Amino acid sequence: MVYRPRVIALSRVLSTLGLAQRGPDKALRNPFLEGNYAPFRSETERDALELVAGEVPAELAGTFYRIGPAPRFDPPDPVLHHWFEGDGMVDAFRFEGGRVAHRRRWVRTDKVRWEEQAGRALFDGMRAFGRRVPLEGWTALGFTPAELVELRLRRLIGLSPREDQLRRIMRAHDRSNTNVLKLAGRLLTLVESAAAHELDPETLATRGRFTFGGALESRPMVAHPKVDPESGDIYSFGYSARRPYVTYYVFSPDGALRSSREIDVPFPAMMHDFAVTATRALFYHLPATMREENLKSDNPVRWEPSEGARIAVVPRDDPGAPVRYVDLPACFIYHTMNAFDDGGSVVLDVVRYPRLPLFDLGGENPNPPISENPDGRLTRLRIDPEKGVVSETLLDETPAEFPVIDPRFAARPYRYGWMACRRGDSDGRGHHNAIALYDHLERRGRCRELGRSSFTSEPIFVARGKDTPEGEGWLLAVVYHAETDQSDLLVLDALDPERDPVAVLRCPHRIPYGFHGSWVERG
Template structure:
């Protein structure tokens, strides 16, 4: 609730943003970010958790080398509870704000001024996920969805076609109500993460009784009794086709990518934490994450793990054209005590291990780590890769991310060369306000939403 983790209180629209450098004229579309923006006493009270608050979406419109406008709006669905805060992406010609754990998506107009709940003809009546996987060739969207509810003993695997029409659904029995924030998908298979963070009956009971303690707004806790495993099933498969493999004892919020290896195994790169929500309950700050490569065997055995880099990083992104196929590069936001200490209050509240920092590029083949430090008091979070038109190389394009400047308490949209992130920025769009630290965002080209 302090520093740039704190909310902004109003909605603004500002045209003709100043730019330092030269915006690539090929960037015609919108860069959007979303995150929690707590303003009510219920959201900011004793049980406050960074993940559980009404969402606010921020958008910067770029066209033909100009930054036409910045706008921010609270997310407003058709019901008071429809306020997703975790991801914003395009699929089926729609711009969707997403959240996991049982919340429905909200369809957002390109100008942000009209919003409505979207349930895909009833298929999303019990909620969706913040991290569906979209096939870069077919546009088909796959999701593994969990529900934060006592007694919810299964996950729902759902497939939507390129137009957003449901084509497949399967219930996957999984006990204990684990927090399934992300999934993995290869060209042929889907990977389910069943890891030891589960619904806490005590925290849920306190929340229901109106006497929450720290972090109870998200009543998920590290569970020493819950197994750590991954499940593999064919794309479009059912519970009968699901095979389970023991996995390293840890938690994974985000998967960089996964692909089928020639020997039938699955290779997946993940950002892994030794524990979360065991020691610190208001955010994922038990310790620093690391980038790991997991190999899921073709038929039997346990998942093997190789640490690619122990540099503290999160919010993994790839060139999405490589989704489901063998990749080499990943781009991340750095995090941890090596990054900027925003203030003593924030450092104490988050356990000193979840402070945003530099932009990070990792070569997963060699383990090389390159960073772009934006200057004293300036930090970033999740990057977005945008391919250069006609590009063939995996890293031929630009990286877009929001940079917070603690010296001015303002933010910028910064464009970097994805192939050489150590070079000076290509362009910096100066925003009229700060954009609070949030979760995810994407570059949405005009042709993705017809605007």
């Protein structure tokens, strides 16, 4: 109580300087906080999910991990909240002896722990970037009153935070919500804006930040690392609004940093994914600009097609080799299906958008309904790095996202890929109401339609065995049924997804739409 007058006085100063929390605009709605995009905030466990159809194959022995965004508390400004900003929530489906157990836990980053101690949200998101944080939040980040005054003064004269200040601010943006996979012998959760976090693979308890032996202590890494299926080497990169804009990393299988190099690009951009072949790494530098001055606005990622689009191609394992740049028409790519060498060319299969979705769409509401976003479609790019030319082939007209492959064929010529897609009529309470198999040999896709009110996210492929032919195995997918507000776990024949499901298991509650996941074999 002795300090209360000082707290009130400082809060008034922060309000005057524009660093205090402000109230939201309640007139606008955010579709990503409604329906099955809204968080389910209970951490749950179930020893055995109810089997409602089929039979769980005895050969399925391991854990299907998936992750998605789930704000631990209501965000300070719901209108400005972006779908990508929910705190990471992991679901683990453990398959053993024909039964499936389920466990659900938050990734307890420093941000989540600080907010749990406060009992409310303390931090805003990328569209506010430190402009709607209460005093309690700034204190948790280690800022003194003098530093807060300095931050505002720097903003008023057009200067960004100092490097040490920016690192602390970014801890408030650590959601760790985008991918969960076994990497460097650990179960890690990843997000492109912050360090990885290690989880206990059984309990899902958060063990803490994982920085690859300190190599990435203050450097970001994207959530889509690539692992060579033969050597186990790990390839990844990080991007930033400050130079160096792009840094390429190569790690040994145990997570030791083997090499890093800067990739010179003309402006900072959001770069969610990349690709590797047996000999090359490819970086998509597209006109989704992420300039530092725009981080101070409600529109931090902007679509600027006049800036041009290019793919940077570098030798995969030669950190000193020159970079080659190949221009292509303006587009946006969130995700890669696969890439491989074909003579002197590279074949690159991606979900291509005509423009950036989910950001900078215009209009009063920063989060219009997802149906107002452009569609992505599976597209093949054939790149000749020596000549600097690229050709595009649309592989399938079906709107799709979340492409996956049989990981044994990563960075190699391959035949099969799977995606979440949209087919036929939909009631609009989700986006992807079908699961597709695409056969590159036959050049055609086949879809399992889920119904007009049932929706899914990324499917995961599980091989029947280590030496089985490509694609022989199962697909695992969580499906939400809007009519009943329930979720099921589907087990499908990967090469015949239109067939009746191999098994359908009822989840104990609805599971919100998520991002990515992985399969980890038992043992």
